[in-house]
Amino acid sequence: MSMVLVEKASSLTSEQSHSLLPVLLEYQKKNPCNYISEENVKEIAEKLNLSRSRVYSTASFYSEISLVPRGKHLIRICCNAPCENAGKEAIHRAVKDKLGIDVNETTEDGLFTLEIVNCLGACYMSPAMKIDDQVFGNLTPESAVEIIKKMEQTDEE
Amino acid sequence: MKNSNWIFNTDFDEFIDLDSYVSRGGFSALRKVMSQDSSFIVEELNRAGLRGRGGAAFPTGIKIGMVASASEKERFIICNADEGEPGTFKDRFILTHLPFQLLEGILIAAYAAGAEKGFIYVRHEYPEAQEKIKNAITVAEKAGLFGKNILGGEFSLHLEIFSGAGSYLCGEETALLSSLEGKKGRPRLKPPYPTEAGYLGKPTLINNVETLANIPKIIEKGAEWYRSIGTEDSPGTKLISLSGDVKRRGLYEVPYGTSFHDIVYEYGGGPKDGRKVKAVNIGGASGVLVPSEMLDTLLEYRCCMEKEITIGSGALFVLDDTRDILENVRNRVRFFLHESCGKCTPCREGLRQVNILLEKLNKRTATEEDLDRLDRYTRVMQDASFCGLGQAAGNSLKSSLKYYRDEYMNGCVRYAEEMSA
């Protein structure tokens, strides 16, 4: 079979898998620890009639999908050039110090996970970070820490 | 400089809702085309000379025509809103501020291509954009402008919003298709092109957000009008995402034929006081790094091609004289290293080796042979990578090696010693 035919065949047989990515994102959102657990993989595989390795294979490719538990809130600091030049490193350090964790780690209370991401489309207000779905720009180390403190307070209430 | 009579309203403080869009002539283009043969759209876009804004600058009318003339009747339209090129925020702006202009563009393109189903593939990092465009579809549907039997006619269009999941590579059209089909977002062999065999193997029109949002204005006001903006070679305007060391960062609609100098100094207000422009990165991470002496180049496809500049997504990132070129290069190589899918050796291994060499340069332990090796890997990545990601990584490296050789030399042992002796 030519390459083209193989590609065609594989795309036809996998039709039920078309909703795999949206389903993975949905499960991750519902999981209080913001990740895809082994249990989730099993359920998704059964639901979509796919093998578990097939589900893992897709899940592991995408950086938005985590296979390890994360905190309730995801703090993502943009690391691309416009933000790096605008002082990302200082923001990064201040946030790390505030939370006492490194990149890809979660605070002990399970409230925050710190991650590094690519451009948030907010380079007109670099340096920028995103907490859950909200983008914050024109950050200083102080304002970044302030934002996190506020979140801690609202979470206590 | 700003001209409300061009294509876009680039005011961050203004959301154009359906009423204000209609009061500015919105949806008159859709009414116009639906009373005519759909080939009219392709002809008008060809006469206007509209080219894709997603990076490859392919003529949009020709692409739509290819899908329209396919023998297969089931066809799809995909709006590429994956906007992953670092330093770019124009598609995000269109989605959040001008959703109805985008929807009208999608409708016209779908009508011309004969597609009744499709997707807007939006990157995961833009949740508010996903919300805004979903709401806009609901509003347009209620007004009879979207969904079934649009404007009471035969034509229907069903669109789904599909969220990406944090992969830059998924912006490449065939990787995007794999991703839509629930697989790893890896690129496929071309041909066949998506226009022949795209989603589910059916003819598929894939266009960038900005490209599609241009269409309503061209149809409404006509190709002659469109060609009166920009240049003969490159008609119309380009949305420029300006970032970095300038006084006024932001989104600007710039007619083709404007010099990069004017974009940096007139639109952006020039560098901060007391500073000079050292280099400008045009086209994001996959774009080139050019010295300030080259800023008299015009924003125009022909002119840029002659100087090996890729306009790409239209990201313009300014570095002033306090910046280290190699720091920028390292940042971009890290980006590519993270986003490479590992499918082909030139990109996967090339980037790994380049990263090692850049670290040596950073520690000033590199040799001049290392620079030769860097040149070689760069060429291999440019020439032998399977997809645009690896090729662009090579192109972007090449420009810095060409214009900033001295900064690379500074990272070499002997050279550094000699210079300090």
Ligand SMILES: Cc1cc2nc3c(=O)[nH]c(=O)nc-3n(C[C@H](O)[C@H](O)[C@H](O)COP(=O)(O)O)c2cc1C
């Ligand atoms: C690595 C890579 C990433 C890309 N990312 C995007 C993107 O985010 N958005 C986009 O519209 N096109 C992107 N493209 C270009 C698409 O493959 C395709 O050419 C484009 O969507 C076609 O639309 P146009 O003709 O309207 O430009 C990318 C290409 C490559 C090689």
Ligand code: SF4
């Ligand atoms: S060039 Fe890079 S991203 Fe493209 S297929 Fe090869 S390894 Fe994957």
Ligand code: FES
């Ligand atoms: S580079 Fe950080 S938001 Fe774009």
